[in-house]
Every structure is written in C-alpha cells, then in structure tokens.
Amino acid sequence: MSEVNIDNVKAGFEKDILTVKDLRQIEDIRIKYLSRNGLLAKLFDELKNASPDEKPMLGKSLNSLRNEITEKFVSLKSGIESASQKLASKIDLSLPGVERTIGSKHLLTQTLDEIKTIFKGLGFSVFEGPELESDYNNFEALNFPFDHPARDMQDTYFINKDFLLRTHTSPVQIRVMTEQKPPVRVIMPGRVYRNEAVSSRSYCMFHQVEGLYVDTDVTFAELKGTLVSFARLFYGDDFKYRFRPSFFPFTEPSAEMDITCFLCHGEGCKVCKQTGWLEILGCGMVDPNVFKYVNYDPEKYTGYAFGMGIERTAMLKYGIDDIRVFFDNDLRFLKQF
Amino acid sequence: MKVSLNWLKDYVDLKNIKTKDIVEQLTMSGLEVEEFTDENEVYKDFIIGFVKEKNKHPNADKLSVCTVSTGKEELQVICGAPNVEAGQKVVFAPIGSVIPKGNFKIGKAKIRGVESSGMICSEDELELSDDHTGIMVLDKDLTAGQSITGALLLNDVIMEIAITPNRSDALSHLGVARDLAAMFNAELNLPAINLSESSKKIKDFASIEVKDTENCPRYSAKVVLNVEVKESPEWLKKKLTKIGLRPINNIVDVTNFVMYETGQPLHAFDLDNLGGNKIIVKSTEEVSSFTTLDSKERKLQPGTLMICDGEKPVAVAGVMGGENSEITNSTKNILIESAHFNPSSIRRTARSLGLSTEASYRFERWVDPNGTLYSAERAAQLIAELSGGIIASGSIDVYPDTVKQKEVPLRFARVKKLLGYEIPDEKMVEILKRLGLQVIFESDKEIRFSVPTFRPDLEREVDLIEEIARIYGYNNIPTISKISISLGGRIDHSEFADRIRQYATGLGFYEMINNPLQSEKAAGLIGEKIALLNPQSLDMAYLRTSLIPGALLTVAKNINAGEKNVALFEIGNVFNSRAGSSEIRSFEDFTENQNLIFLLTGKKTEKTWLSDEKFVDFYDLKGAINSILFKISLDNVLNDSYYHGENTIFDFSFDKKVENTVVGSGGKIKKEVLKQFDIQQDVYCFEFNLDSLKSIKTAAKKYAEPLKFPKSIRDFAFVFDKEVEYGEVQRFIKKSGYGLLKEVSLFDLFESEALGENKKSMAFTLEYYSPDRTLTEEEVEKDFLNLIEAVSKKFNAKLRGK
Numbered sequence A: 001m002s003e004v005n006i007d008n009v010k011a012g013f014e015k016d017i018l019t020v021k022d023l024r025q026i027e028d029i030r031i032k033y034l035s036r037n038g039l040l041a042k043l044f045d046e047l048k049n050a051s052p053d054e055k056p057m058l059g060k061s062l063n064s065l066r067n068e069i070t071e072k073f074v075s076l077k078s079g080i081e082s083a084s085q086k087l088a089s090k091i092d093l094s095l096p097g098v099e100r101t102i103g104s105k106h107l108l109t110q111t112l113d114e115i116k117t118i119f120k121g122l123g124f125s126v127f128e129g130p131e132l133e134s135d136y137n138n139f140e141a142l143n144f145p146f147d148h149p150a151r152d153m154q155d156t157y158f159i160n161k162d163f164l165l166r167t168h169t170s171p172v173q174i175r176v177m178t179e180q181k182p183p184v185r186v187i188m189p190g191r192v193y194r195n196e197a198v199s200s201r202s203y204c205m206f207h208q209v210e211g212l213y214v215d216t217d218v219t220f221a222e223l224k225g226t227l228v229s230f231a232r233l234f235y236g237d238d239f240k241y242r243f244r245p246s247f248f249p250f251t252e253p254s255a256e257m258d259i260t261c262f263l264c265h266g267e268g269c270k271v272c273k274q275t276g277w278l279e280i281l282g283c284g285m286v287d288p289n290v291f292k293y294v295n296y297d298p299e300k301y302t303g304y305a306f307g308m309g310i311e312r313t314a315m316l317k318y319g320i321d322d323i324r325v326f327f328d329n330d331l332r333f334l335k336q337f
Numbered sequence B: 001m002k003v004s005l006n007w008l009k010d011y012v013d014l015k016n017i018k019t020k021d022i023v024e025q026l027t028m029s030g031l032e033v034e035e036f037t038d039e040n041e042v043y044k045d046f047i048i049g050f051v052k053e054k055n056k057h058p059n060a061d062k063l064s065v066c067t068v069s070t071g072k073e074e075l076q077v078i079c080g081a082p083n084v085e086a087g088q089k090v091v092f093a094p095i096g097s098v099i100p101k102g103n104f105k106i107g108k109a110k111i112r113g114v115e116s117s118g119m120i121c122s123e124d125e126l127e128l129s130d131d132h133t134g135i136m137v138l139d140k141d142l143t144a145g146q147s148i149t150g151a152l153l154l155n156d157v158i159m160e161i162a163i164t165p166n167r168s169d170a171l172s173h174l175g176v177a178r179d180l181a182a183m184f185n186a187e188l189n190l191p192a193i194n195l196s197e198s199s200k201k202i203k204d205f206a207s208i209e210v211k212d213t214e215n216c217p218r219y220s221a222k223v224v225l226n227v228e229v230k231e232s233p234e235w236l237k238k239k240l241t242k243i244g245l246r247p248i249n250n251i252v253d254v255t256n257f258v259m260y261e262t263g264q265p266l267h268a269f270d271l272d273n274l275g276g277n278k279i280i281v282k283s284t285e286e287v288s289s290f291t292t293l294d295s296k297e298r299k300l301q302p303g304t305l306m307i308c309d310g311e312k313p314v315a316v317a318g319v320m321g322g323e324n325s326e327i328t329n330s331t332k333n334i335l336i337e338s339a340h341f342n343p344s345s346i347r348r349t350a351r352s353l354g355l356s357t358e359a360s361y362r363f364e365r366w367v368d369p370n371g372t373l374y375s376a377e378r379a380a381q382l383i384a385e386l387s388g389g390i391i392a393s394g395s396i397d398v399y400p401d402t403v404k405q406k407e408v409p410l411r412f413a414r415v416k417k418l419l420g421y422e423i424p425d426e427k428m429v430e431i432l433k434r435l436g437l438q439v440i441f442e443s444d445k446e447i448r449f450s451v452p453t454f455r456p457d458l459e460r461e462v463d464l465i466e467e468i469a470r471i472y473g474y475n476n477i478p479t480i481s482k483i484s485i486s487l488g489g490r491i492d493h494s495e496f497a498d499r500i501r502q503y504a505t506g507l508g509f510y511e512m513i514n515n516p517l518q519s520e521k522a523a524g525l526i527g528e529k530i531a532l533l534n535p536q537s538l539d540m541a542y543l544r545t546s547l548i549p550g551a552l553l554t555v556a557k558n559i560n561a562g563e564k565n566v567a568l569f570e571i572g573n574v575f576n577s578r579a580g581s582s583e584i585r586s587f588e589d590f591t592e593n594q595n596l597i598f599l600l601t602g603k604k605t606e607k608t609w610l611s612d613e614k615f616v617d618f619y620d621l622k623g624a625i626n627s628i629l630f631k632i633s634l635d636n637v638l639n640d641s642y643y644h645g646e647n648t649i650f651d652f653s654f655d656k657k658v659e660n661t662v663v664g665s666g667g668k669i670k671k672e673v674l675k676q677f678d679i680q681q682d683v684y685c686f687e688f689n690l691d692s693l694k695s696i697k698t699a700a701k702k703y704a705e706p707l708k709f710p711k712s713i714r715d716f717a718f719v720f721d722k723e724v725e726y727g728e729v730q731r732f733i734k735k736s737g738y739g740l741l742k743e744v745s746l747f748d749l750f751e752s753e754a755l756g757e758n759k760k761s762m763a764f765t766l767e768y769y770s771p772d773r774t775l776t777e778e779e780v781e782k783d784f785l786n787l788i789e790a791v792s793k794k795f796n797a798k799l800r801g802k
C-alpha cells in the first residue's frame, strides 16, 4: 500500500471515464471502483495493513480519492442518463403498440346482464331451473290442460310423453313457488326450446327472462308501473309503451307490452307490419289455478308474472335481422361487442 | 282469421267510427289486428277506363297500343294482355297510382319506343285474385272515370285478426262484432230467422241416432228439398272472396258463409246418398280407412268419431266430409248438419290425421252447443232462398243433456284489489251485459252473472275481471310510479357463472353459445346421449352430453371463415342419461349439469415488429385454468392428475379433482377426433362441471398483510434423469424444506448433449420468508444445503454449476 497504488487507481479511473458512453458502461465503472469488492474497497482494506506512521496520510489521500471518484461518477452518470433520455425521446412513437386482448361475453349474456341489473335494482332475486323439464311443470301446473289447443302456441320437443325441453321459463315459477312461501320476487332467466323450422326469424332454441312477484297486494297497475319503469331504463325515454290484452293459460288477465317501432317511430313500416308498434314482452296477473297447484291461497295472494325473449330484445336494440347470428359464434360477430 | 269490416257492419252499427279507431280498438281489446288492408286507401287512384282503340305495337308482337278514355282525357297506353280489345271497360291505373302487387308506382314510360301513360290492370296486379291470364274486363255499363272503389265495391277493410286459443267465440264475424258492440257500447243485431217451411215433415225424410253422446253431445239437422245446385249470387261470392275463400256452389257457399258468420261449422250431405236416409254418430272400434272430400284416403284410429249413414261412414265428424256424400251438381235434397262435438275428441282425430280444417279448428276450441239450431236454420233459410228449395218443417235435434249457462259471481272490491284501480260499478255491469252476460242477482258488494255457453272461457270471477279490464281498456288503468317491496334475502343463482364469465373475458376468451341439439355423431362423442322424440332434423336429434362437440363445430366454422386463432369459452347445460338408455321416467333417470368449457387453438401472438409468432400449447391452457381457479379461491382446493394417451378424446390430459372427485378435465384433443370436425390444427380444451365447482365450500377471503421483512432467495439447478417429473420434484422440495421455505418455482429447463443422453436440467428458485422477522443467513443456508443433499439422493440428481 502506497501513494503509488492510490495514484494508479486514480489514473485508471480518469482513463476509464473517457470511454464511457452508456449506462451499462457506467455500471461497469461503479462495479470496478465503487462496489463492495471494487478497487476503492480494496485500497481501504489494505489501509488496515499500513504502518501507523503512514496510516493518517494515506487515509487522507484515500478519502479524498474516494470523494473525487464518487463526485465524478455521479456527475458522469447523470450526464449519461439525461443524454440517454434525450435519445429515448427520439424513438419512433408512431410504431404500433402492443395490444392486450380483452375477450367478451356473448351479446345475449350482455343483454341479459343489463336486464338482470335493472331487476335486481328493483329488488328481484335471480333463480334458474332445468331445461329438460317434466310435462307437469312446463304445462300442466301452468294451467295448460292436456289436449288443449293452448299447447299449440308452443311447438314442443319431447323426450317422451312425460319429459320435454321446456318451451318457456315459466316452469321455474312453479319450482320457486313450490319451494318457498310468499312474498316471492324473482326473475328467472334461461334457455328454452321450440320445435320450429330454423329461419332468420326463429331458431330451435332461444332465451327468456321470466319475472314473478307474489304478495298480498300485488295489482295489475303495479305490474304496468314496474314494466314501464324497466322499459324506460332499458330502452330509454324516447319510446311510448302500451299494454294490450292477450292470452296465456297461467295469467289472468293477460297482456302483451308493445313499444313504439324503432324504425319508423310509430309511423308504420314493414318491420312493425304498419302498426307502429313492436311487441316486447308478455305478462299478466298469476292465474288462481296456478296458485292452487302450488298451494298458495288465491284469495289471500295476488301476483304478476312476465316474460321476455332476450334474442328479440337484443335484435331490436342492436339492429340484428337474423337470429342465427347469435348461435353461429363467428368471431367476427363475437368481437364486435 | 280474415275479417271483413263491411261484413261486421251487418251486425253492429259503426257508422260514425273511423276505420283507424276500429282497428286500434280491436287490437287494444285483445283481438289483435296483425295486418289490414283498407281497400279505400289501396284503390283510391284507380278508375274505370274505356278502351277506345287498339293497335299493334310497331316494335313488339305481343304488345298493343291502346287509346284509353278516362272520361276527361284520352291517353296512349301500352298493354301486354292477350285479351285487351277496343270497346272494353277496364280498370285503369293512371300515372301516380301504386299497383298493390309489388307496390310499384306508375310513371310515364316508354315501352319499346312508344310512350305509355298508365296501365290496364289484371286481377292479379290488383291483388283481387291470382288470375294473371289477362286484364279485368268489366261490365260495359260502368262509367269511364268513376273510381273503382265505388264501381267495383272495393270499399272494404280486410283485417287479419289473431284469435287467441281461449276465444273460440271470436272465430266468426258475429263474435268479433259482439266485442265491437261492447267496446263502442252499441247494439248487436243477430240476423233474424224467417223460415217458410213446407208441409213436408223432416221426420219423413231423415232420422238421426247418436250412439256416442259423450263425444257428440248435440246433433241438430235441417232438411232442404228440391234444391238447384248452382253458382252463388254476387253478394255471397263477394263476402267469401273478401276473406280469402273460393266460392264453389250455392249450397257449400252458404254453409261456409254461416260458419264465418256464427262460428258454427256446418256440413251439407246429399240426402239421397245417405243410405237409409239415416245419420248414425258413433266412434270407430278398430283401425279403418275412409276417403275424405279431398279424395285422399285416410287411416282412422280406433275411437274416431264418425258420421255414418245406415250403411257406411260418410264423414269424419267435425273434421271433413266424405267423398261419398258430398254435394254435386245433381244433388236435389240435402241434410244440413249442425253439431256440437267434444273438443278433445276432435282434436285427437285432427292430430292423428294430421289434418286441420276450419271446422276442426273451431270444434277443438269449442262451438256453442246452444247455437247449433240457430245456425242450421239460418243456413236452411239462405239455401232455400238461393236454390229454390223448400225447407222440410221442423228439425231433428238430438240433445240429451242440455249444457247450462254457468253462474259466476263478481265482487266489486275484488276488481279493485286485482287491478289496483276503481272502475265504476255500472260500467263493469254494462261491459259484461254487452258481451252477452245476464245479471241474475245483484247486491251492493256482489253481482252474479249467467254466462252464455259461447264463452266457455268465462268460468271464474277472475275471468270476468279480465273481460272488464280488456273492454275498459288496459291503457285506462293507471301506470303507478311507486311500489313497495318486502325487504328480505336476495338470491342470485347466476352469480357464480357470471363471475367466471368476467374472469374469462379478462383472460381474453370470447363467450360462445352453441346449440344444445346435435347430431347423433356429435352427441355420441362422450357420455350417454338422450334422443328427442320428435326432432326437426338429424342434425338436431340429440341433446349434448358435453360442451366439447359444439365447441369443435364452432372452431371448424371459424377456421373456415379465416379466424384461426381462437380463445373461446361457454357455459351451458349438458344432459346425460343415467341408465345408459333414454327411458326417462323421472328426474332421477338423467343428469342435467351446467358445464364450463375453455378452448384454445392457433396462435397466441402474431408475428409483429416486436414479437415472433407463438402458438398456444398445453401450458397456456393449464395456466388459464389455474388463473380462473385462483380468482374463485379454488386453486389450493383442487389437485391435478396427469394422463398420457389413456383417453378417447385427448392425446394427453389432466383432471382437476376435489379429493377424489373429478370436477373437470381437458388437454390436447386427439387428431382423430379433430378429423371428424375437419380441423387440421391443434386444439386444447378443458371442461368443468360448474355445478360441482359451485358446490365446493371455500373459506371467505381474509386480508393478508403484505410482507414486512425481506425474503431470502436461493437458486439451484440439478441434472435429472429425463423421466423425473417437475411436479414430483417440486412437491418433494416443498415438503422437505423447513417451515419457512414458502415458494419453490422452476426458472429454467433444458436438455443438451452436454448433459448426456436422457438427462435434463431443471433449475429452481426457492423463497424463504417469515411474516414476523428477518431470517438469518445461517438458518437459510443450512436448510438450503440440506435440500441439495436430499434432492440429489432422492432423484439421483447431480447439482450443477456450484
């Protein structure tokens, strides 16, 4: 250990920094001189072995060398850093970015989600039931007697005479009411099947959301209020709504709800068959016969039920004119939503 | 059902009511007008034209150049019809009018170089019939220039009304008119019966015996003698053609007319062809065959209600008459049948024959048992008037048990309770009376009605409330803007599946919804398929047993469409028969499960300026599955089992199990399977039973404080025999390390010549830490050295590098 060693290190450092051009070389310098095993550390190690006479002097020189190297290193590093930042600001920002894929729920799921969100906000629970149903739950308990023309309203896929693919989500009403006592406030989304020829307007299966509210003072006026409120939240305020009488075996009175035609705004066009209206859902007050099947007292309780097709709803909302696109699962369709 | 407004006006006065209001009110009272044609509107621009001259077109053989006079002016018109001649009165479409067929507007045109200002029309072009053989040639006495709406009585409104199955009474003009009478509070005028009967007694000409009174509760008949079968008069033909019927002869036309008037299907028999001049109504006892009016031989099942004469069957009751007793041009004497049949019996027969007629449609929905005689008399009267026949006096009417009117009470308070709105009591009573109900008892709170037998749908108080509501108008019941709901638990069965959907989309998967109805081949790939009894086609004859076949079909379609890089998922129900058969008697005989499938195929990254193209592999699938499981807190609950080639679907695969129950499996699909779907690229998929996943109990999530003390990290690499599996080593290290060894992960894996044959190198990173303190170098180093020794020994592995 001597002044010479110190001078050599100093000279070496002065020389090394002349060639430093980038951050990697700066790091090399740090490791060579300033790290735990670097040259300065070595010199300090050797200082321990120096004679007591030399020690103060050498210590002083060494300290000043360390300060000098540290100072120069810091200023060199910040210089290089700002230079490389300047360089970085020159990269071609117009090159394409690296995109990450977010998938998507099927448009029917998205539509159902919207409907669910609204009804959950109105205090409804969500129940599901099986698609392979008994004739009893799908028809009989819903007041469709065997051999009745009302059954013609729904072309049915049978498994055998007792089991079938449900033609509507209404059997879930029976399941819910068999399970629990009023008040019942549920929506029941699900898949249903109809034995109809596949075309742009109809498919062998589709999706429905059924609703049911049973309590002691449920009225037709409340049914209207609730459904209009739903429709305003879902379709917006720019439409008019109307209720007209219809027939479902499991509701009495029964109604269908119409919305002013999306295309012609009520003027009459081909889509609405010149009526200016489009049907959006069926509804009514629960028929007392249904209450009898599930052992509810029809004198004490009243209730309403409603059901809407999700495909139809989505087709109206997004201007889709062929129901089959929902089930083709073409990625060019799926990626649009 | 097609309904003519002019016809309705025969029974109810609608003089001062606008067509638009009538149509709207019908719809708003439950008789939905699906479509309507207002002839006054459609034909307003068409006028009577007079063909003054006809010359050959200079440039076309088949065209004529006509001069048509419209009364005001003379126009040159090109006509292509072969039957156009000078001197005819024709329907002329002036410039600006719109031809109903094809909905095109007439403009000034040049046809083969000659100008034409208008068009001479055929019935087909005017949509009056499908006759397009030539132009309509009209009565010479009509005045040119007159509008055809007046001249040809094209001033009706034809409505297509959808009649719901409960409203059998509305399957007639009188039925619709009755509703209109109630809506507009007007009188309903039933046509009066005015029979001039001869001295000849019906009993001397025919007799009737009903053997099956259960299926034929009433059979009424009238006899008309000495009829002349001929063309019907214009008014009758017009009535029928307006609603889309083809006139046949005066007898058949009257029976049709009365059916559309009253809703009672009638049948006219040639009395002289009825063996023994006798009608016997009975059900068949064995399989037999019968030739109906349409000359088709039909196979009849036992229990089919038949109309027979003294010798043979002559009609399938309520469905269709027989060829052997139909009215012909030489028919002289007729028997008019007007019956009430049991709806289920007719429905059964119609279904078994696959034959739905206007008659069977009405009978299976209920025809008024107390209206048979009225309709028979109405028909007899009209037939006598139009055919010169004479009506035998009296009628034959077999009606052993009279169907009585039902009594139904109505409590005013109940109306308000159900509708949420008060309708004046008098208004309610007025509506029900207009609909044909009669008051039989009245008090402050309640009123009892007797319901006519043409309304079988009105049995209970609630049915009357619906009648009141629909005639009063649903729109007049207020839409309330405030509701009160009971507070209580809320349940969402779909919440779990919705969470999975959300995570799956976050991982870049798109959701598909496939048709659960599949071909035998697709449904037969996995599981125990269930067949449909009445499939629409072979492609959709079975229920899916798994989500895999549907997903592969979707992949194949997408590849064909050029979308080769696919990440898809689906949540849907699958069905499996339990007994290995489709003999399903109860819910125990099959399973229906909600399943979840993830599928990956093609590239995960495309070649770009920054990256190379990379294809998805098994580890992408496995990673995605584990990411989802982590989000639903099942990553530490489920364990994996791995398989090579022990499966008909997968080349290699893995299961997810909870204890020993498999809740999901998947892997790389075999080439042979892909070939069946015409897929040429590798496909990886994994299917869960979502119901099983959902039923696994997991602890509620708790906050874990982020680590406050530093981790100690150690690395080591070993050379193993090639068959040693990562999973085994990883588990061994974790198990053998001391309690503070928290993570063991693989950071490098390779094989090379330098390592030797059948050798591989695996390098691990070990993380030691404690939530409570900083670990000392000594304790970590000690464990690390122990592990090196243990791994070397256990796997006969050689430590590398150090």
Ligand SMILES: [Zn+2]
Pocket (backbone or CB within 6 Å): A261, A262, A263, A264, A265, A266, A267, A268, A269, A270, A271, A272, A273, A274, A276, A277
């Ligand atoms: Zn429209």
